[in-house]
Amino acid sequence: MQQIGVVGLSYRHAGVDDVARFAVPRADIPARLAMLREGLDAAEVLYLGTCNRVEVVFALKDGEAAGDARAAVFRGLAGRDPGPAEAARVLRAWTGEAALEHLMLLACGLDSAQAGEQEIATQLRGAWEEARAARTSGPLLDRVVGEALAMSRRVRRLSAGVQTPSLADLAADRVLQHLKQHRGRVGLLGVSPMTRRCALKLQEAGVSLVIVNRTLARAQELAAQVGGEALPLAALRERPPALAALVMAAGTDAAILDATDLARLAAAGPGTADLPAGAQAGNGATAPAAGPLLIDFGVPPNVDAAAARAARLTRLGMDALIDAAQGRRVDELVRLAPVRAAIDERLAHLRTELAARALGPRLAELRASFEQIAGVEAARALAHELRTLDPQQRAGVERLASLLAHRLAHLPLSGLRAAAVHASSDAVEAFFGALDAGRAHHDTEKS
Numbered sequence: 001m002q003q004i005g006v007v008g009l010s011y012r013h014a015g016v017d018d019v020a021r022f023a024v025p026r027a028d029i030p031a032r033l034a035m036l037r038e039g040l041d042a043a044e045v046l047y048l049g050t051c052n053r054v055e056v057v058f059a060l061k062d063g064e065a066a067g068d069a070r071a072a073v074f075r076g077l078a079g080r081d082p083g084p085a086e087a088a089r090v091l092r093a094w095t096g097e098a099a100l101e102h103l104m105l106l107a108c109g110l111d112s113a114q115a116g117e118q119e120i121a122t123q124l125r126g127a128w129e130e131a132r133a134a135r136t137s138g139p140l141l142d143r144v145v146g147e148a149l150a151m152s153r154r155v156r157r158l159s160a161g162v163q164t165p166s167l168a169d170l171a172a173d174r175v176l177q178h179l180k181q182h183r184g185r186v187g188l189l190g191v192s193p194m195t196r197r198c199a200l201k202l203q204e205a206g207v208s209l210v211i212v213n214r215t216l217a218r219a220q221e222l223a224a225q226v227g228g229e230a231l232p233l234a235a236l237r238e239r240p241p242a243l244a245a246l247v248m249a250a251g252t253d254a255a256i257l258d259a260t261d262l263a264r265l266a267a268a269g270p271g272t273a274d275l276p277a278g279a280q281a282g283n284g285a286t287a288p289a290a291g292p293l294l295i296d297f298g299v300p301p302n303v304d305a306a307a308a309r310a311a312r313l314t315r316l317g318m319d320a321l322i323d324a325a326q327g328r329r330v331d332e333l334v335r336l337a338p339v340r341a342a343i344d345e346r347l348a349h350l351r352t353e354l355a356a357r358a359l360g361p362r363l364a365e366l367r368a369s370f371e372q373i374a375g376v377e378a379a380r381a382l383a384h385e386l387r388t389l390d391p392q393q394r395a396g397v398e399r400l401a402s403l404l405a406h407r408l409a410h411l412p413l414s415g416l417r418a419a420a421v422h423a424s425s426d427a428v429e430a431f432f433g434a435l436d437a438g439r440a441h442h443d444t445e446k447s
Helices: 016-022 026-040 070-078 086-090 097-107 119-133 139-158 167-179 193-204 216-226 233-238 259-268 305-310 318-335 337-383 391-422 425-446
Strands: 004-010 044-049 053-059 092-095 186-189 209-213 229-232 245-248 293-296
Touching: 004 016, 004 070, 004 097, 016 053, 016 070, 026 044, 026 053, 026 070, 026 119, 044 119, 044 139, 053 070, 053 097, 053 139, 070 086, 092 097, 097 119, 097 139, 097 337, 119 139, 119 193, 139 337, 167 193, 167 245, 167 293, 167 318, 186 193, 186 233, 193 209, 193 216, 209 216, 209 233, 216 229, 229 233, 233 259, 259 305, 337 391
Parallel strands: 186 209, 186 245, 209 229, 245 293
Antiparallel strands: 004 053, 004 092, 044 053
């Protein structure tokens, strides 16, 4: 467990712009995973990027304990060296058991802006599959991510019959409010877990949808599921249909719609947006304006806020959606308290299991050392003071020596197993270091 580390940032302590600075375009992820693995000198690495977080999960080589890797991750994601204390100020880090706990909380949605949301588990699984395809995830990350996803399935069982809201649900609710005054079709730009869930909720409400994507085939696939029209991104840019709202969650390293695109979208109509007074530009939204309502999940943003204002389009960004989610967070965390307890229970089990697995070879070596010493001493005695014993008696002495070695080894071995669960790897290594030194001294005296 000490080999595992996580470095990242999220809405909890960083703004959307900060998250966007470290986000990696999807097409670049395989190459960036290789760079991160080299920069961290790690055996395995995984990159997770969502609309409000970036996380790098890594595992060092056998016998190495993860340390503060924020500078290396900063370098690998930002493409430059951090300034003095910059990496520590911007990024957060977890190692060992804390890293595994963070991963489980994340997978279960307990670290999400909308507590309990389930899209994050799908996104984590996708990140894991990308790492496996890039051959940067091996047995250790396979195990810990598998454990985290298993906990997320427990949340789903706990939530059976309970509709756990997500940021996508909040976006859909906001669109439905808007449609009460401004009838029309709703566009969804990008095919992602967020747009899929939003599309399903809007479909249930009977909203006519337009699915937009760079790759038309992916747009057609989602459109077939929700009964909407599929449109390539180029067509939206050149001749946009009239839309009452446009929800965007496209993976990109820059704004996907520029000032010209937004002007055409505004000209296509319809109506005037009805943004509440509390959600003005300082809260991630532009002032009320003509044209469709824009909801932007993009990291970095799919639409520049200033360009939206210039086109007189209302834009709700991630900051506004996260603020809206916080009001429900406490109630969801209380409902999910049994999940928090289950995570603690599972961590205790894994702590014991992984400690025993890591210690296994050393314990076998210690047992063999006891047996070797007992065998050597029995052989010495049989060659000198016990040399007059007959073969049957000599065999009895050898059996007795072996039995004593096993029984004498049992106590320190049991103690080490218990200590390994609670002590640091340094303490366990110090024990074996002293043991090796004592054995070497003993061998020297014998020679």
